[in-house]
Amino acid sequence: MSEELKVKTMEEFMAQGTQPEILFWVGSAGSYDDRAKKISRAFVKILNSANVDFAVLGPEESCTGDVAKRAGNEFLFQMQAMMNIEVLNGYEIKRIVTCDPHSFNTLKNEYPGLGGNYVVVHHTQFIKELLDAGRLSLAGQEYKEKRITFHDPCYLGRANSVFDAPREVLKKTNANIVEMKRNKKTALCCGAGGAQMFKEPEKGDMDINVLRTKDALETNPNIIATGCPYCNTMMTDGIKAHEKEESVTVLDVAELIANSI
């Protein structure tokens, strides 16, 4: 593909006897889902541009178990968690960044009780940190004057009160950030959480993602930005349901920033 990305695994760091600045937890979606893989690539482009010395686990990474836990399979969740914690603690990982709010929530809140204690940040928080520290600068004017509305992922916003970082980062693109009527604490779910991503919805009169996309379209946006691979899929499908795929695109905050470097 286009440009060469510099990605090192923890195994390589170990072999060199060094520690990375941060571990990038790619997550299952970021590793395998075609749309989400682009987000992983965009985020690495940002990390490379800011010269962040980061590592990934590669084949040593396994599902956090988040989705199993939300589905009620505590057993499978804890199996996954303990395996991952063994790997992470083995490498003495201190800090983790991830593009997936579900991994973010689980690693940050639910792993400590099982022996995994790390500082965990969402990629929008980390990008903000890089921008604030002057390690990353944006020259591109790709999104200047564009109308962007941000959809709060439940497990980033309501669940962990991260509302400002994604918005502040988006402002740096010089775009016009517009809010949906339901935002931040009262944002409507995209419909993917709680393991819904992996099953058909129950009988109803509408799909949740179509309703949420309606909220977004009411702001008359050029771009719907989000910070979650699952929200991304749901909103993209929602756009199609509203037949707006010609005029509105769904992009992750990482992609918007990577395109503005």
Add this chain to the structure above:
Amino acid sequence: MEYLPNILFTIALIIGVGFFTKNIKKLSRNIKLGKDIDVSDNKSQRWKNMFRIALGQTKMVVKPVAGIMHILVYVGFIIINIEVLEIIIDGILGTHRVFAPVGALYDFLIGSFEILALLVIIAVVVFWIRRNLIRLQRFIKPEMKGWPKKDGNLILYIEFVLMLLFLTMNATDFQLQQLNEPHYTKAGAFPISQFLMPLFDGMSISSLVLIERTAWWLHILGILAFLNYLYYSKHLHILLAFPNTYYGKLKPQGEFNNLEAVTNEVKLMMDPSADPYAAPADDAPEPEKFGASDVMDLNWVQLLNAYTCTECGRCTSECPANQTGKKLSPRKIMMDTRDRLEEVGKNIDANKGEFVPDGKQLLDDYISKEELWACTTCNACVQACPISIDPLSIIVEMRRYLVMEQSAAPTELNNMMSNIENNGAPWPYNQMDRLNWVNE
């Protein structure tokens, strides 16, 4: 015979408070049917939450109209209780307006009670209109049919009548004061009830006394009856909102508890020195049930939540599943939990303190699988609740039972979970390909 009213009053008071105490004991016993949970942490934060959320009503005003009206009724309720104290003392001792000697302050207090009583009447009328004429969506959902709807209106009628009795009592009292009736101490200010006085113009002193006494008695007997109505009503929230906000969740909303019983088993499974074929020791306790299929499997804070719910429906109106026509309603989860808990409580009462299995449970008989699987765990219901109720925790606990005890997850979820078991991802991809995205 002179002391007959005092005696009757004291008996009424004892009966009223006695029944109430009995009900509170039953309530407390039912709540304690839940599993233990450690909520002894962060006391200062918990007190703060109680003051802010329950006493300060901070989450009520998220919806400004309902919120402000609710504060009026609430402040009215709390402050008018000072008056109830005087009524009780008068009733027992046979005095009249025993606090009158405090003078100007007394006039100020009685005057403010009257203004509050009027505001309560206005708020109650607005509430009634919202429920019955405007028919706000959240008040006419399926789970509100029958008793819940009646309960909601009944509370409004009782409050309306109590306030009206209070004002009638004051109006006739004021009239009697002006007629220099000796028993009626000249005290109090009557900014509202003075407008009712023309109704009683020209009445004989004995009729006025009769009306004043009737209003006085009905008012206090009404309050005692209302106190005992609480246990059977959603109105229990006026008491339980306080402990409920104190014991409310302090962790980030996204953090679900890790089941300890599972942790022990997983650790054993991952311990290379453990014998996988070992028979359990003879004295080993029965393995703990995972998740919840009935109210006794929930923890006591969840049961307290159920009794605290006042069925306002803010949770349900914020729920994405409910907004898109699915059966799930977080409010119904709470109402079902309370109904089942009551049923279990009655069973215990009828069987000399012992629960006799009745072939029913919370799962299926009250809450269907379809409702449980419609949840996106988005926490909108938890966020919306003005008094820190957590319907999501009950949903998750019941999913745990379905998945771990019954293997009854929807097929697609079973596929997803076996993918995680086999490939370390919810999709059927090879774990060795986890890094392929870098070079694609």
